[in-house]
Amino acid sequence: MARKRLSMRKTRQVFRLKWEGGLSNRAIARACKIGRATVRDYLNRAEKAELSWTQVEQMNEADLEDTLFPKAADTGKGKIIPDWSYIYQELKRKEVTLRLLWQERYQSDPQAAYSYSQFCNLYRAWSKKLSPVMAQSYKGGELLFVDYAGLTVPYVDRISREQRKAQVFVAALGASSYTYAEAQKGQDLASWISGHVTLQRHFTNLLL
Structure with a gap:
């Protein structure tokens, strides 16, 4: 009888406890109320698919399930190789x-x-055949990465009632789940500095 699959929500919990929390398989099984064999199976599947916690966080449930439980491989007969x-x-x-x-x-x-x-x-x-990029090694939370998201968010000006587009200022502590986002009127120097001031206050309060 085939083992019932975990929900993708619980699957993410398994990976988070392993890769972010550093827990043993026994501790993860106890925390998630599943068997150790199940924990080992899902971690093996993730390793085979060469998944990282960053990738898992960005994948939707359908993509994650398809990656962990791929259908029988295509033989390639009659298939067109993509460019x-x-x-x-x-x-x-x-x-x-x-x-x-x-x-x-x-x-x-x-x-x-x-x-x-x-x-x-x-x-x-x-x-994998592409030229490798320079690997960056640093401790989790040691570096702060900051940029504008590129995509804008529509909003209505309370005074003019005109619809405008806000720029999204974003930041993240490297190798962690700590992020920050702020809507701003533009990408000018004043907005850039203001964003840094508020994000520093945010992370300072968060990590106290």
């Missing part, structure tokens, strides 16, 4: 994901498209 260079460039665009690019191919020709899990596996294999 991985094009896929790579498209992923640099805002709000573009592997699932979105796969869906476009699948909808245009289902018979010639790979399954989503195989599509991801093939892309990961191709991307």
Whole structure:
């Protein structure tokens, strides 16, 4: 009898306790009220898929489940190999994901498209051949990364009643789940400095 799958919410909890909390498999099993064999199985699946906590945090439930439980691999017969260079460039665009690019191919020709899990596996294999980037090593929470998100948020000016677009100032402590976001009127120097002042106050209060 096949073992019942964990909900993706509980699956994330398992990974968070392991990768962020550093708990043993026994402690994770006790905290999540599941068997140690289940903990070991899910961690093995994550390792095989080369997942990190950062990737898991960014994936939706469908993508995470497809990655951990891939369908039977396509034989490749009758399949059209995607232009991985094009896929790579498209992923640099805002709000573009592997699932979105796969869906476009699948909808245009289902018979010639790979399954989503195989599509991801093939892309990961191709991307490993790219020139490596410089690895950055630092302790969790040691560095603070700050930027503007790029996407804007609409709002209505209370005085003029005109609709405007706010810039989103964002920050995150490296290798942690601590983030900060603030809507600002623009990306001018005054807004940039103001954002740093408020985020420093936020993290100071958070870590006290």
